[in-house]
Amino acid sequence: MPVNANAAIEITGFKWVPDFARGQVRDLRPRWALKETGLDYAERLLDATANRPADYYEEQPWGQVPVMHEGDLTIFESGAILLHIAEKHDRLLPADMQSRNRAISWLFAALNSIEPLMMQLATIDIFAKDEPWAKLRRPGLMDFIGQRLDRLSARLGDKDYLDGEFTVGDIGMATVLRIAENTNIVTSRKNLAAYVRRCEARPAFQRALATQKETYAAHEPQTVV
Amino acid sequence: MPVNANAAIEITGFKWVPDFARGQVRDLRPRWALKETGLDYAERLLDATANRPADYYEEQPWGQVPVMHEGDLTIFESGAILLHIAEKHDRLLPADMQSRNRAISWLFAALNSIEPLMMQLATIDIFAKDEPWAKLRRPGLMDFIGQRLDRLSARLGDKDYLDGEFTVGDIGMATVLRIAENTNIVTSRKNLAAYVRRCEARPAFQRALATQKETYAAHEPQTVV
Numbered sequence: 001m002p003v004n005a006n007a008a009i010e011i012t013g014f015k016w017v018p019d020f021a022r023g024q025v026r027d028l029r030p031r032w033a034l035k036e037t038g039l040d041y042a043e044r045l046l047d048a049t050a051n052r053p054a055d056y057y058e059e060q061p062w063g064q065v066p067v068m069h070e071g072d073l074t075i076f077e078s079g080a081i082l083l084h085i086a087e088k089h090d091r092l093l094p095a096d097m098q099s100r101n102r103a104i105s106w107l108f109a110a111l112n113s114i115e116p117l118m119m120q121l122a123t124i125d126i127f128a129k130d131e132p133w134a135k136l137r138r139p140g141l142m143d144f145i146g147q148r149l150d151r152l153s154a155r156l157g158d159k160d161y162l163d164g165e166f167t168v169g170d171i172g173m174a175t176v177l178r179i180a181e182n183t184n185i186v187t188s189r190k191n192l193a194a195y196v197r198r199c200e201a202r203p204a205f206q207r208a209l210a211t212q213k214e215t216y217a218a219h220e221p222q223t224v225v
Numbered sequence: 226m227p228v229n230a231n232a233a234i235e236i237t238g239f240k241w242v243p244d245f246a247r248g249q250v251r252d253l254r255p256r257w258a259l260k261e262t263g264l265d266y267a268e269r270l271l272d273a274t275a276n277r278p279a280d281y282y283e284e285q286p287w288g289q290v291p292v293m294h295e296g297d298l299t300i301f302e303s304g305a306i307l308l309h310i311a312e313k314h315d316r317l318l319p320a321d322m323q324s325r326n327r328a329i330s331w332l333f334a335a336l337n338s339i340e341p342l343m344m345q346l347a348t349i350d351i352f353a354k355d356e357p358w359a360k361l362r363r364p365g366l367m368d369f370i371g372q373r374l375d376r377l378s379a380r381l382g383d384k385d386y387l388d389g390e391f392t393v394g395d396i397g398m399a400t401v402l403r404i405a406e407n408t409n410i411v412t413s414r415k416n417l418a419a420y421v422r423r424c425e426a427r428p429a430f431q432r433a434l435a436t437q438k439e440t441y442a443a444h445e446p447q448t449v450v
């Protein structure tokens with residue numbers, strides 16, 4: 001079992017989230033990375049629908065999940081957590097300096113050059129979908145995202161993963177590309193679509209996703225009759 | 226001189242950019258980090274106003290600057306470059322594991338939780354300023370940024386830097402906060418305003434900024450009479 005209340009590593013997540021957020025909450029990233037490396041972890045679950053406990057902001061400045069604890073260490077931001085986990089196993093971060101730096105470059109590329117665009121799209125399509133600015137902004141944003149994904153598609157080419165072998169950069173990029181799963185902006189680019197499917201097919205991803213879903217199912221709000 | 230054509234490290238930048246971009250182009254980040262660590266670097270300058278050479282996309286997937294070369298290593302994304310430079314000197318990345326992980330957490334926080342918001346604001350205020358969606362979107366975005374900066378302000382408190390001592394996380398955060406320099410969204414929060422001024426007052430920042438400006442001045446386009 002990846003989730004083990006006595007594990008040395010603890011990850012924060014949510015007890016339950018609405019359908020649109022399932023499979024998207026960022027604790028999926030460390031769950032996946034930990035499963036790739038075979039490390040168990042404990043869950044500490046927060047109520048997504050309530051205010052965070054005031055002292056949680058001392059762990060995570062924005063009140064978000066995930067936070068990772070390991071002994072005395074507290075790490076926040078999914079990118080920093082992924083990098084810390086990746087340092088534990090050369091499956092995620094190769095020892096060779098060039099490969100290591102390319103993997104880290106792709107991790108930052110996912111979180112700084114792709115995710116910001118995907119989050120703008122999610123804001124438009126989910127949180128602001130009835131607002132006039134969202135309708136006006138969407139076509140231009142889609143064009144911009146499309147151009148960037150064309151570049152990503154060209155760089156990926158016919159490789160299985162961004163740098164050939166799977167690395168922590170792919171955990172970053174695949175989870176970021178999945179944000180647009182309700183559009184065809186990724187799936188319309190055949191090699192990117194196959195890349196996301198390939199990442200999602202990894203047993204560690206499947207297990208991480210199932211574990212997150214099981215957590216939400218166990219905390220399903222009771223229907224008030 | 227920080228810029229030295231024979232240095233082991235090479236950074237890409239632009240020959241010249243218009244006024245609105247001066248002091249904002251991301252090669253400022255490695256220039257600053259390298260100056261903090263006392264390392265010289267060579268410049269490779271691209272024409273910002275022309276298409277990138279096709280093979281530059283092999284170095285940087287989006288055609289952006291900076292790219293860093295060091296011997297056989299090629300590193301892209303300013304966050305990955307900052308992290309690589311920071312690994313060279315405990316002034317930027319403390320050896321103590323908790324301090325190290327906090328610095329890396331703040332670096333990702335700057336690039337994944339603050340910069341995306343600042344770039345949306347820059348898009349609205351500079352590139353899309355006459356578009357109806359930009360006018361409609363701006364108030365809500367400013368509210369959202371303000372709430373996040375309130376959290377950042379609370380976490381900074383009365384410390385000089387995010388984690389007390391200066392780290393690579395501050396290079397990330399200060400350069401990201403500076404993106405909003407034409408608004409009062411940072412400066413209206415007194416401790417954040419003082420924090421940015423404190424970072425900007427560092428001799429290494431001053432030298433990096435001056436070097437970037439000198440490069441642009443040396444390549445000023447000739448006025449056609």
